[in-house]
Amino acid sequence: MPAPTLKTPRLTLSPPTLADFEDSRAMWADPLVTRHVGGRPFTEEESWTRLMRARGLWEVLGFGYWAVRETATGRYVGEVGFADLRRELEPSLYGLPEMGWVLAAWSHGQGFGTEAVKAGLAWVDQTLAPPLIPCIINVENAPSIALATKVGFRVRTHATYKGSPILVMERRSGRD
Template sequence: MNSAPPNIVPTLVTERLALRAHTVEDFAGSLALWTDPGVTRFIGGRASTEHEVWQRLLRYGGMWGMLGFGYWAITDRADGRFLGEAGLADLKRELLPPLGDVPESGWALLPAAHGRGLGSEAMRAVLDWADRALDRPETCCIIDPVNTASTGLAGKLGYQARHTARLGGNAVTVFYRRRTPQVP
């Protein structure tokens, strides 16, 4: 099976991480991520099935081709190990009120990667890329109000809570971040 990453997905490199296009080989890591109760507790509330994770991987590739942005696989620069996923999406969520066409940022890391600042490092790279590459005035993220770790990270990244919305019958906080102008 050809699993070469699409050349339209830029690779982002930080001190400890490489964010790159997903490949077929990331299925096992993504499945471990999306079936871990510590990860899914605040994101959907249940483990994903193999089918759902496979559909997620396909959706990641499709977003890049159709929207010009999407999700990256987060890997350890030292050994290439899969650590999680982060990026921007337009998921057309059934959210009230809706997000419109504002790119929605998101991140999820395997529990072994928690507590080391890797989510912040990955998302800073994503948002720096977005500020340079996307002509959008802002991005948003939605977070379960009980998820204090993600709420804290959103604040560190410059997101500010704007309102509460309903997603699947649950209240979520919607945060927005204004684009940071880039100096040439």
């Protein structure tokens, strides 16, 4: 399935391209952004791999990640989307469109995350209609937990992923 472009009142979510790489790399290199996602800034190689994965998910699974930009300015806001990453995690998330999001530090606290996540959820509900959408969030990431709760995710369980305590949250398809 080709990756669609989504529009919200302030944002454009589009399939990631080579033109997004430098903005994505800068975001993933920011310690403020990565403190709850891996705990350290990403190398250029790791950022490149993320971009390739984000793009390839669409081709292989029919869902993936979008690059999110502020429509009025073109400024890079972050990345929002879905993946089946086959994580070594209990409970297993295999076969489910696990939702994820990360936002550039400059955009925190402006409601962009909620707007972009809602757009992604509306798309997945309408297009794929999975019975369940999971997400995992570091237990110390209060803003992401608040966002997830706001858009209908509920805590399923506590777990550990790559040595960090996380919440496994889930949302039934079709909930706002």
